[in-house]
Amino acid sequence: MTAQTMSLERVGRAYLAEAKYESLRMLRAPAFAGPFLLIPVALYAFFGAIQSPASLAENPRLLTYLFTGFSVFGVMGPALFGFGMSVALERELGLLRLKRALPMPPMAYLTAKMLMAMLFSALTSLTITIAAIMLSPLPIGLDRYAGIAAINVMGTLPFCAIGLFIGARVSGRTAPAIVNVVYLPLIYLSGLFIPLPASIRFIALFSPAFHLNQLALSMAGVGSILSTAMHAAVLVGVTVLFAGLTARRISRTS
Numbered sequence: 001m002t003a004q005t006m007s008l009e010r011v012g013r014a015y016l017a018e019a020k021y022e023s024l025r026m027l028r029a030p031a032f033a034g035p036f037l038l039i040p041v042a043l044y045a046f047f048g049a050i051q052s053p054a055s056l057a058e059n060p061r062l063l064t065y066l067f068t069g070f071s072v073f074g075v076m077g078p079a080l081f082g083f084g085m086s087v088a089l090e091r092e093l094g095l096l097r098l099k100r101a102l103p104m105p106p107m108a109y110l111t112a113k114m115l116m117a118m119l120f121s122a123l124t125s126l127t128i129t130i131a132a133i134m135l136s137p138l139p140i141g142l143d144r145y146a147g148i149a150a151i152n153v154m155g156t157l158p159f160c161a162i163g164l165f166i167g168a169r170v171s172g173r174t175a176p177a178i179v180n181v182v183y184l185p186l187i188y189l190s191g192l193f194i195p196l197p198a199s200i201r202f203i204a205l206f207s208p209a210f211h212l213n214q215l216a217l218s219m220a221g222v223g224s225i226l227s228t229a230m231h232a233a234v235l236v237g238v239t240v241l242f243a244g245l246t247a248r249r250i251s252r253t254s
Contacts, residue, residue, distance in 0.1 A: 014104045015111055022112035023119050026082065036081075036120055040074030041127040048136040061222060063136050067128065068148065068216035069192040072209055074124035075152045079117040079159035080166075080183050081176075086113070087167025088175035114160050121156045125149035140220055147219040155212040158235045161242035162208075168246040208238045 027033050048066055056062055090096060099109045129145050132138060138145075162182065170178050188194065190207035204210040211231040214224045224231065 011105050015108050018104065018108040018112040019115040023116045026078075026116050026120070032078075032081070033120075036074070036077045037123055037127070040070050040077075040124050041131050043073075044070035044128050045131045045135055048132070051136070063132075064138050064140075064217065064220050064222060067132050067138055068213050068220060071125055071128050071148060071152050071216060072155070072192060072213045073187060074128060075117075075121035075156050075212075076159050076183065076186065076209060078120035078124075079156045080163040080179050082117050082120070083113055083160050083163025084166040084170075084179035084182075085172070085175045087164060088170050089172035091167065092172040110164070114157070117156050117160050118153050121153045122149065125152050138220065144219055144221070148216045151215050151219055152212070155208075155215065155235060158208040158212070158238040158242075161239045161246075165242040165246045208235055211235050 044066060047070075048063060051062060051066075087096075096109070100106065126149065129149060133145070163179065166178055166182065167175060186207050186209050189196070189203050190209035190213065191201070191204045192209060192213055195201075196204060211234045214226065214231045215228060215235075218224055218228055218231075
């Protein structure tokens with residue numbers, strides 16, 4: 001039975017079931033859940049706690065930059081690795097062909113992975129927000145904390161698309177290395193934690209992490225060199241571009 005002949009209720013249940021078990025599978029995998037849920041909040045708590053009053057007086061927005069930077073850092077990993085590594089391995093093992101043979105909606109597999117990545121992003125945003133409020137509260141209200149979290153959860157999608165692009169083209173054996181080759185430059189060349197030299201600062205404009213961080217900073221009340229609409233447009237464009245480049249390939253080769 002195909003999605004076209006299934007009732008809307010059954011289609012919805014199929015999507016929810018696939019998303020539920022994909023999320024449980026990843027939450028129960030310590031090698032995946034542990035680093036992505038614990039490392040961002042631990043690093044934020046450490047770097048936030050060691051800031052001296054003198055450094056905070058010199059740069060009053062330092063804690064805001066740390067908060068948004070580690071929040072973006074926390075949402076990138078589950079999306080890139082959850083798609084890049086697992087899609088590559090499952091494609092190589094023939095799981096995508098098996099999924100296509102099952103009586104389930106054709107997009108349930110990818111939608112489940114996307115919702116899994118967004119769940120991890122929400123959990124990471126929640127833990128970092130709690131750490132910020134308890135250890136080093138920012139001069140913003142709870143509504144802005146919630147707005148930053150919502151931006152980060154939605155900002156998972158461009159990294160899902162990039163991870164999907166990688167997973168659809170490389171083998172399961174080489175996927176971890178390729179994802180890391182993409183992941184680390186996206187962090188460092190976006191200026192999340194270390195300002196880039198003025199001569200190469202334009203490189204950050206090509207990193208979706210930079211644009212997501214700018215949206216989060218804007219929600220926190222920090223200005224940006226570009227408008228909110230332009231940052232959002234870049235993230236939407238990255239999502240559409242990489243998803244479009246891989247959708248047909250997956251449907252043709254899986």
